[in-house]
Amino acid sequence: MDIFVNRRRVLGMGGAALATALMPRLAKAQQGQDINVGVVLPLSGPSAQFGINSKNGLELAVEELNAAGGIKALGGAQIRLIVADSTSAPTAAATAAQRLIAQNEVVAVIGAYVSSLTLAVSEVMERRGIPLLTISYADQLTERGFKTVFRLNPKASTLGQAQVTGSIEIAAASGAKLERAAILYEDTAYGTSQSAGLRKASQAAGLSLVMDEAYPQGITDVTPLINKLRASEAQVVFAVSYLNDTLQIVRTMRQQKVLLPVVGGAGGFILPEFASALGELSEGVLSVNSSNYDLDEAHAKRYRDRFNYPMVHDAIEHAALIEVLGQSLETAAATTSEALRGAVAAKRFEGGWLDGMPGGAADFDDTGHNVLAEPIMIQWRSGEMATVWPTERQKMKPVWVS
Amino acid sequence: MTSLVQAIIDGLMVGGVYAVISIGLTLVFGVLGIVNFAQAEFLMLGMYIAYFAWAALGLDPLAGAFLAFGIVFALGYGLQRTIIQRVLKAPAVSQVFLTVGLLIVMENGALLAFGSQIRSVTTAYQTKSLQIGPFFVSLPYLAAFLMSIASGVSLWWVLNRSWLGMAIRATAIDPMAGRLIGINIDRVMAIAFGLGVGLTAFGGAVVLPYLSVFPTAGSQFVVLMFTVAVLGGLGSVAGAVVGGLAVGVITSVSALMFPIQLQNLVLFLVFIAILALRPDGLMGRA
Numbered sequence: 251m252d253i254f255v256n257r258r259r260v261l262g263m264g265g266a267a268l269a270t271a272l273m274p275r276l277a278k279a280q281q282g283q284d285i286n287v288g289v290v291l292p293l294s295g296p297s298a299q300f301g302i303n304s305k306n307g308l309e310l311a312v313e314e315l316n317a318a319g320g321i322k323a324l325g326g327a328q329i330r331l332i333v334a335d336s337t338s339a340p341t342a343a344a345t346a347a348q349r350l351i352a353q354n355e356v357v358a359v360i361g362a363y364v365s366s367l368t369l370a371v372s373e374v375m376e377r378r379g380i381p382l383l384t385i386s387y388a389d390q391l392t393e394r395g396f397k398t399v400f401r402l403n404p405k406a407s408t409l410g411q412a413q414v415t416g417s418i419e420i421a422a423a424s425g426a427k428l429e430r431a432a433i434l435y436e437d438t439a440y441g442t443s444q445s446a447g448l449r450k451a452s453q454a455a456g457l458s459l460v461m462d463e464a465y466p467q468g469i470t471d472v473t474p475l476i477n478k479l480r481a482s483e484a485q486v487v488f489a490v491s492y493l494n495d496t497l498q499i500v501r502t503m504r505q506q507k508v509l510l511p512v513v514g515g516a517g518g519f520i521l522p523e524f525a526s527a528l529g530e531l532s533e534g535v536l537s538v539n540s541s542n543y544d545l546d547e548a549h550a551k552r553y554r555d556r557f558n559y560p561m562v563h564d565a566i567e568h569a570a571l572i573e574v575l576g577q578s579l580e581t582a583a584a585t586t587s588e589a590l591r592g593a594v595a596a597k598r599f600e601g602g603w604l605d606g607m608p609g610g611a612a613d614f615d616d617t618g619h620n621v622l623a624e625p626i627m628i629q630w631r632s633g634e635m636a637t638v639w640p641t642e643r644q645k646m647k648p649v650w651v652s
Numbered sequence: 653m654t655s656l657v658q659a660i661i662d663g664l665m666v667g668g669v670y671a672v673i674s675i676g677l678t679l680v681f682g683v684l685g686i687v688n689f690a691q692a693e694f695l696m697l698g699m700y701i702a703y704f705a706w707a708a709l710g711l712d713p714l715a716g717a718f719l720a721f722g723i724v725f726a727l728g729y730g731l732q733r734t735i736i737q738r739v740l741k742a743p744a745v746s747q748v749f750l751t752v753g754l755l756i757v758m759e760n761g762a763l764l765a766f767g768s769q770i771r772s773v774t775t776a777y778q779t780k781s782l783q784i785g786p787f788f789v790s791l792p793y794l795a796a797f798l799m800s801i802a803s804g805v806s807l808w809w810v811l812n813r814s815w816l817g818m819a820i821r822a823t824a825i826d827p828m829a830g831r832l833i834g835i836n837i838d839r840v841m842a843i844a845f846g847l848g849v850g851l852t853a854f855g856g857a858v859v860l861p862y863l864s865v866f867p868t869a870g871s872q873f874v875v876l877m878f879t880v881a882v883l884g885g886l887g888s889v890a891g892a893v894v895g896g897l898a899v900g901v902i903t904s905v906s907a908l909m910f911p912i913q914l915q916n917l918v919l920f921l922v923f924i925a926i927l928a929l930r931p932d933g934l935m936g937r938a
Contacts, residue, residue, distance in 0.1 A: 294763050296770070296866060466915075470873070473790065474662070474912055475912055477658055477662070497864055502790070505780060506781060506788050507783070523769070527772040527774065529774055
């Protein structure tokens with residue numbers, strides 16, 4: 251196994267070196283010293299698409315921040331992102347974080363998108379007392395008494411509950427009553443903790459779970475799952491999956507004529523590739539989400555113009571993390587990890603890139619959980635994601651396709 | 653009962669694909685005597701060729717499979733003549749390092765060349781199935797199965813009925829004797845390697861309608877491929893077919909009784925039991 255880790259690490263280092271070399275040199279005079287911020291994201295392997303979206307969001311937000319004069323409290327210091335590839339292996343992610351700390355004197359680390367990777371990175375960060383800003387969903391990230399982890403997004407279990415509650419409400423609005431549901435989830439940290447939320451909310455809502463099954467992430471044949479699903483007589487499927495497995499599940503259901511509505515649990519359901527690969531099968535599919543581009547169209551347009559790709563939630567939230575980091579550095583007026591950690595923990599953040607978040611703001615409690623985070627639901631409509639739930643955030647009325 | 657029959661149908665369908673991707677591995681071992689750890693990367697390559705043929709030329713992946721076979725055959729032929737041939741007489745460790753090195757180069761090369769995004773084709777039959785009574789036969793699975801069987805039969809014909817096949821078999825049995833009776837051993841080995849990786853690439857292309865391609869797509873199949881080849885008997889083409897079908901059915905039926913997460917556990921328990929009784933695999937050459 252060692253050889254794989256090393257190979258990817260070497261590649262990651264190469265990628266990081268390349269990324270730093272290609273970073274645009276800004277015309278602005280650099281008065282203060284650069285502030286190094288570590289970034290650990292999956293840039294190769296099956297989760298790479300998420301890593302790339304995240305990285306683009308970070309880069310755009312940092313470019314704009316630097317161009318606007320950097321951190322004024324620190325004499326216009328510029329933020330410099332040092333990017334490392336976490337691959338898809340937790341050990342590689344932890345090693346990447348360790349290297350960033352040892353070699354680049356980073357004040358904070360942002361990452362690692364995939365919950366199981368973030369968990370590994372957070373262990374390293376906690377030992378070194380350096381803040382870790384993340385958007386990963388897994389509940390346990392902020393439930394281990396760590397002082398350095400700050401999570402912008404709702405917990406996976408909260409998303410799971412929203413997935414159930416939102417579906418029940420949307421179905422009820424069109425006169426459908428949900429009684430039996432099935433849960434399919436990938437078996438790493440994200441799927442497992444989100445499924446716990448699904449289970450809890452289903453129980454609370456009196457929804458009986460006629461199927462509840464985990465599957466390995468690299469699955470290549472989902473037919474056994476779909477056969478079980480057909481036999482289960484569920485009325486709705488809650489799926490918590492990344493892209494590769496999502497496509498297999500949706501296509502195989504259609505093949506086997508299991509025509510139930512699938513309600514996604516973020517992950518692969520909220521990528522543009524979902525709609526491009528599935529075409530008309532994507533129309534009307536609902537998914538829970540932690541932010542969406544129609545909530546802040548001004549920022550989203552800048553992103554779309556720049557990358558020719560919609561500003562997906564990973565990009566929005568990572569840009570929002572830069573907002574949090576920038577505002578914290580202004581408050582701390584220092585580049586020590588301790589001062590920065592204190593500022594992130596104490597301050598309430600709003601404005602700028604945070605406008606794209608459903609709550610529009612961030613305020614971290616003692617565990618590092620953002621108490622203002624809110625889950626939403628989106629629906630695929632003509633190839634775009636529209637925010638449809640809850641009603642107060644709604645940009646379009648939802649349709650229940652059963 | 654219905655679900656058991658359905659599981660067996662599904663298992664046979666995917667098993668057919670497992671067979672064709674593993675035939676390549678077993679053929680290379682049988683003729684060249686080396687274990688090609690990079691074999692699954694040729695599957696990934698086949699998927700990419702079929703994907704780009706679909707994206708750029710509008711070619712269905714099932715037709716693209718022939719293109720994938722052709723291109724990868726040529727690549728395999730070239731690779732054998734230039735680098736694999738040099739380690740044929742080297743210690744096993746060198747052979748392992750070479751093929752693992754090739755794996756690393758190919759996977760990262762794909763990452764550089766194609767980027768990391770997950771790509772997937774859209775075809776009309778992708779979401780269709782045949783319904784026979786209470787049973788469903790997925791069309792993309794059926795297509796992949798039929799294509800795999802056809803390629804397996806073609807290979808069998810080549811090996812058993814053509815001069816080339818005889819030369820390949822002779823080389824597998826005794827290269828020295830083959831050379832003495834006038835077979836160009838180096839060429840035959842290069843052809844065998846090309847056929848082996850070409851078939852795996854072909855298998856990659858035919859599964860593209862129901863799977864997606866990305867640089868590490870091959871790694872999903874590595875363990876499966878070796879399980880099939882070893883279960884059937886490494887070096888035996890018929891063994892790969894039997895092994896592939898067996899692995900497909902075992903994993904599919906086990907999902908009826910156990911959670912799908914235990915699929916591999918059940919598979920490997922059966923695997924260990926079979927190897928304990930028949931150390932050379934189901935169709936192993938004694």
